[in-house]
Amino acid sequence: MYQQLYQHFLTGHQGKQHFACHSHHFWPDVTRQAMLEYWDLSAAESDEKWQQVFGVKLPATQKLLAEVLGSHHPEQVVFAPNTHELVMRLLSCFDWGQPIRILTTDSEFYSFQRQASRLQESGQVELTVIPTAPFTDFEARFIAAAAAGDFDLVFCSQVFFNSGVALTDLSAFVQQLDKVTDAMIAIDGYHGFMALPVDLSAIEHRIFYLAGSYKYAQAGEGCCFMLTPAGNSYRPFYTGWFAEFGALQQERSEQVPYSDDGFRFAGATMDFSALYRLHAVLQLFKQQQITVGQIHQYVQQLQQAFLQQLTTLDQQVLTENQLLKRDLTQHGHFLTFALENAALAESLADFLKQHHILTDFRGNRLRFGFAMYQRAEQFDLSCLSSFSHRK
Numbered sequence: 001m002y003q004q005l006y007q008h009f010l011t012g013h014q015g016k017q018h019f020a021c022h023s024h025h026f027w028p029d030v031t032r033q034a035m036l037e038y039w040d041l042s043a044a045e046s047d048e049k050w051q052q053v054f055g056v057k058l059p060a061t062q063k064l065l066a067e068v069l070g071s072h073h074p075e076q077v078v079f080a081p082n083t084h085e086l087v088m089r090l091l092s093c094f095d096w097g098q099p100i101r102i103l104t105t106d107s108e109f110y111s112f113q114r115q116a117s118r119l120q121e122s123g124q125v126e127l128t129v130i131p132t133a134p135f136t137d138f139e140a141r142f143i144a145a146a147a148a149g150d151f152d153l154v155f156c157s158q159v160f161f162n163s164g165v166a167l168t169d170l171s172a173f174v175q176q177l178d179k180v181t182d183a184m185i186a187i188d189g190y191h192g193f194m195a196l197p198v199d200l201s202a203i204e205h206r207i208f209y210l211a212g213s214y215k216y217a218q219a220g221e222g223c224c225f226m227l228t229p230a231g232n233s234y235r236p237f238y239t240g241w242f243a244e245f246g247a248l249q250q251e252r253s254e255q256v257p258y259s260d261d262g263f264r265f266a267g268a269t270m271d272f273s274a275l276y277r278l279h280a281v282l283q284l285f286k287q288q289q290i291t292v293g294q295i296h297q298y299v300q301q302l303q304q305a306f307l308q309q310l311t312t313l314d315q316q317v318l319t320e321n322q323l324l325k326r327d328l329t330q331h332g333h334f335l336t337f338a339l340e341n342a343a344l345a346e347s348l349a350d351f352l353k354q355h356h357i358l359t360d361f362r363g364n365r366l367r368f369g370f371a372m373y374q375r376a377e378q379f380d381l382s383c384l385s386s387f388s389h390r391k
């Protein structure tokens with residue numbers, strides 16, 4: 001029923017089964033008009049366009065994002081081209097004269113994990129890493145670790161990129177963390193945002209919530225964002241001139257001034273065409289009354305149909321035992337199979353690609369993503385019966 005929104009991308013991928021939506025999601029057709037709108041505005045207004053960008057489109061996008069997140073503070077949303085930039089900005093809130101003590105998991109995406117590991121190499125960061133597996137008691141183990149240590153930053157995903165497993169209750173998780181630590185709490189919500197219904201209203205004063213447009217927000221690369229706590233007084237030293245917006249009229253004091261809202265975490269000039277796309281998608285869903293809850297329900301049905309089909313096939317390569325999960329009703333929008341080794345995952349992904357089935361893998365983990373533009377009756381995984389892996 002949703003396919004009509006994606007005619008351009010579906011036409012471009014005719015004959016393919018696209019199970020890589022958790023990585024690069026198809027863009028709805030409205031994003032094309034949004035690109036043209038940005039181009040036309042630039043042509044017509046040149047650098048006068050910023051009034052429209054900053055005065056109209058950006059606040060409208062903040063508002064739409066806040067609605068999806070259950071936030072009462074749209075002005076606390078800041079944008080950046082990628083989450084790595086936002087991660088660095090958070091890290092730069094601390095005193096680099098001593099090591100930054102960070103509690104995190106072994107399943108954070110590379111934008112955080114690689115950067116934190118590199119800083120650990122140079123002694124700038126001390127990492128305490130909690131494995132996400134076994135998933136059953138992950139939250140309890142993580143909160144116990146937060147209580148046992150003295151941390152500057154707690155960094156954890158809402159949905160883990162290497163399994164699809166989601167925190168059972170994000171608000172309860174943060175509230176329990178809050179009881180045991182004063183550390184800054186950052187949640188990487190990239191695999192949760194626009195996939196799982198989220199209501200941050202009870203915790204938005206306590207967390208930094210990072211996500212972006214590339215995945216389930218369906219608007220492509222270039223527009224990540226962070227919801228920041230209202231009234232915080234952090235002064236990130238990795239700071240760009242946008243971070244002074246709203247503070248521009250202040251008398252210059254001895255100290256570098258910062259904006260009072262989310263912009264205090266801003267960088268500098270960026271290409272806002274991605275924000276135009278994101279606005280167009282959020283606006284489309286609002287107009288069509290398509291909620292994240294409905295999307296989630298639809299995707300869950302797709303996942304069930306997919307798993308059901310696997311059981312009916314004569315194949316042993318993707319089995320229930322290999323599926324990483326805790327509770328499939330509270331799971332990200334991709335299914336992850338932990339295969340025997342990375343070579344097998346790569347060879348199976350190649351084989352599937354030859355059969356026009358697009359997936360992706362991370363190490364030995366093969367991931368199948370699901371999206372609104374798929375139809376369960378079009379799933380055809382029968383080629384798996386003829387897969388054989390030559391070691």
Ligand SMILES: Cc1ncc(COP(=O)(O)O)c(C=O)c1O
Pocket residue numbers: 081082083084085108109111157161188190191212224
């Ligand atoms: C959990 C998570 N966070 C962040 C990102 C993207 O990071 P960046 O915007 O820095 O490229 C991804 C991309 O796959 C991800 O899976």
